[in-house]
Amino acid sequence: xxxxxxxxxxxxxxxxxxxxxxxxxxxxxxxxxxxxxxxxxxxxxxxxxxxxxxxxxxxxxxxxxxxxxxxxxxxxxxxxxxxxxxxxxxxxxxxxxxxxxxxxxxxxxxxxxxxxxxxxxxxxxxxxxxxxxxxxxxxxxxxxxxxxxxxxxxxxxxxxxxxxxxxxxxxxxxxxxxxxxxxxxxxxxxxxxxxxxxxxxxxxxxxxxxxxxxxxxxxxxxxxxxxxxxxxxxxxxxxxxxxxxxxxxxxxxxxxxxxxxxxxxxxxxxxxxxxxxxxxxxxxxxxxxxxxxxxxxxxxxxxxxxxxxxxxxxxxxxxxxxxxxxxxxxxxxxxxxxxxxxx
Amino acid sequence: xxxxxxxxxxxxxxxxxxxxxxxxxxxxxxxxxxxxxxxxxxxxxxxxxxxxxxxxxxxxxxxxxxxxxxxxxxxxxxxxxxxxxxxxxxxxxxxxxxxxxxxxxxxxxxxxxxxxxxxxxxxxxxxxxxxxxxxxxxxxxxxxxxxxxxxxxxxxxxxxxxxxxxxxxxxxxxxxxxxxxxxxxxxxxxxxxxxxxxxxxxxxxxxxxxxxxxxxxxxxxxxxxxxxxxxxxxxxxxxxxxxxxxxxxxxxxxxxxxxxxxxxxxxxxxxxxxxxxxxxxxxxxxxxxxxxxxxxxxxxxxxxxxxxxxxxxxxxxxxxxxxxxxxxxxxxxxxxxxxxxxx
DNA sequence: CTGAAAGCGCTTACAG
DNA sequence: CTGAAAGCGCTTACAG
Numbered sequence: 179x180x181x182x183x184x185x186x187x188x189x190x191x192x193x194x195x196x197x198x199x200x201x202x203x204x205x206x207x208x209x210x211x212x213x214x215x216x217x218x219x220x221x222x223x224x225x226x227x228x229x230x231x232x233x234x235x236x237x238x239x240x241x242x243x244x245x246x247x248x249x250x251x252x253x254x255x256x257x258x259x260x261x262x263x264x265x266x267x268x269x270x271x272x273x274x275x276x277x278x279x280x281x282x283x284x285x286x287x288x289x290x291x292x293x294x295x296x297x298x299x300x301x302x303x304x305x306x307x308x309x310x311x312x313x314x315x316x317x318x319x320x321x322x323x324x325x326x327x328x329x330x331x332x333x334x335x336x337x338x339x340x341x342x343x344x345x346x347x348x349x350x351x352x353x354x355x356x357x358x359x360x361x362x363x364x365x366x367x368x369x370x371x372x373x374x375x376x377x378x379x380x381x382x383x384x385x386x387x388x389x390x391x392x393x394x395x396x397x398x399x400x401x402x403x404x405x406x407x408x409x410x411x412x413x414x415x416x417x418x419x420x421x422x423x424x425x426x427x428x429x430x431x432x433x434x435x436x437x438x439x440x441x442x443x444x445x446x447x448x449x450x451x452x453x454x455x456x457x458x459x460x461x462x463x464x465x466x467x468x469x470x471x472x473x474x475x476x477x478x479x480x481x482x483x484x485x486x487x488x489x490x491x492x493x494x495x496x497x498x499x500x501x502x503x504x505x506x507x508x509x510x511x512x513x514x515x516x517x518x519x520x521x
Numbered sequence: 522x523x524x525x526x527x528x529x530x531x532x533x534x535x536x537x538x539x540x541x542x543x544x545x546x547x548x549x550x551x552x553x554x555x556x557x558x559x560x561x562x563x564x565x566x567x568x569x570x571x572x573x574x575x576x577x578x579x580x581x582x583x584x585x586x587x588x589x590x591x592x593x594x595x596x597x598x599x600x601x602x603x604x605x606x607x608x609x610x611x612x613x614x615x616x617x618x619x620x621x622x623x624x625x626x627x628x629x630x631x632x633x634x635x636x637x638x639x640x641x642x643x644x645x646x647x648x649x650x651x652x653x654x655x656x657x658x659x660x661x662x663x664x665x666x667x668x669x670x671x672x673x674x675x676x677x678x679x680x681x682x683x684x685x686x687x688x689x690x691x692x693x694x695x696x697x698x699x700x701x702x703x704x705x706x707x708x709x710x711x712x713x714x715x716x717x718x719x720x721x722x723x724x725x726x727x728x729x730x731x732x733x734x735x736x737x738x739x740x741x742x743x744x745x746x747x748x749x750x751x752x753x754x755x756x757x758x759x760x761x762x763x764x765x766x767x768x769x770x771x772x773x774x775x776x777x778x779x780x781x782x783x784x785x786x787x788x789x790x791x792x793x794x795x796x797x798x799x800x801x802x803x804x805x806x807x808x809x810x811x812x813x814x815x816x817x818x819x820x821x822x823x824x825x826x827x828x829x830x831x832x833x834x835x836x837x838x839x840x841x842x843x844x845x846x847x848x849x850x851x852x853x854x855x856x857x858x859x860x861x862x863x864x
Numbered sequence: 865c866t867g868a869a870a871g872c873g874c875t876t877a878c879a880g
Numbered sequence: 881c882t883g884a885a886a887g888c889g890c891t892t893a894c895a896g
Contacts, residue, residue, distance in 0.1 A: 200883050235644040236582040237873030240888045261604035279622040301578040404805050433805045462747050462776045543867050580889030583872045
């Protein structure tokens, strides 16, 4: 007969034995699922401490059909905003004792999408947060069973019952109005691909132009390769009607500035350039970048909070919270890269 | 009697029934754990497809004592390098069908560390990758049971049996030697806090100085707040002996440049400044930044690969792979921010 | 090659 | 308030 091998990690049975109670009683103690007499509580508490017991996530997940975890479905996973959002979700999840997972949708083909989402779901996450940055995220969202708590980050208002959105459109409008308010007769917009939703920075630009009675007829979509933006900046430098540029993000903004300067233009004297995101380097750039600051970490935390409310309600057997769409406001940061037109 | 409620997600029993075989047979088919006759294979395959069956991660994890997942233990979770590494690990993990989790150590006190790591372990990850950027990561590593596959990213050579390291020290030396090779008599080093290891950029700077017979006596540690670096740049501007600066990262580099210029210095004519990391904006900065490029995404992938080898060996009941330390090389990118001194 | 049985570590009715 | 029993969805010896 094999010697009883020393089990390294204690399990619930060990604490039950040590405390002199049954396993279900320990479980009840742990989950507050029923009253446990004070003396047993005491013993159990001691046993747990003594053993350094921690309940198994996976055994719980199997019994409960749900794991104490959130998983983030995302694309554009190396982009700045994405990483900040993830970080916010992770820290909020950790605070609640939830595990945090992420599976990115980058480079996934349509045919792989279903099995990818299926795999995520087969780990029984208590909830999932999908971060919308392109069409595939929206498709992924549709594959999530209706009964699992979910919140959508981004998207169009109404794309999902629970949403937290950055104020992209309002922000885009705000930046554009700042430029217009400075006296510019037109604002050219340069942006990377945007999500398929009605809350984009680009739409905000259109809003502002429309409100000013101006045609929103000059926008350029560029790639994420900064050289492309720089090249575009060079071209725009030769168009005297271009006096104000609103770039969809700070990186694009600085590349445009560089291109403008390659051709002898000065910023902001000859042309004003505003960015978006307020990345770390933006305040250091020369000239310091006028931009729109979004706290994406906070946005991630808000998304988790909204998810957690659903999870709790579901566990308590209560009705799901009211559908809601929370907007996280950002703020315009006016620095040196924008100014009134010269003449 | 309750009507048989329609089960939404199929389980292995459903597959077995539909295929007309026993549950263990399906399991063997799935895991290749034993021969299964061709006709049954066929039937099982069909049943799986028909049902859209995916094995439960958690049930497997409970039975196997191990989940098909990796979790990343990290600090400085919003820093650029960290996010890139995570992204690399995630994509490699996904390719192998592994779930990816991250729990950050930011803001965790020493007393919370044990329970935090304990919680991670109680989800039975197949392996964990710890990314060393400060002392707490090293402590966390020590709390991981010896029998769970682990790889350390960073650290000193020898800190763990399995390591993948960026060539930080060699890189730091390389950058410094570039500056020295240009003819500078001294290279001042400015860096943020670095991990407690012998592979830092700062040590590389010392190496180069020593090799050149120069005292490595001018270095400054600054915070992550770029204003601090800018302020330092202003101060250094007034010291004529400062002709070359090696900043520990690109963000610090551009802030230093900004500060230098605030006081009328030109880069690189008056002082050369090199950075480290080759972030997106570095090639766009004016002057384009000389820097050292590390592919952190690739480094993350390499870390997962090394982990996966351990996991596979363990599952196959084989001996663990030889301890190893893989260095991921980076490369010096010479651009415009460095030049020969004027004298 | 293949089933019946037992077990992974929990939780939840079911009876006291 | 508290045990004994059954079950969550798998896997792994154990016998054929």
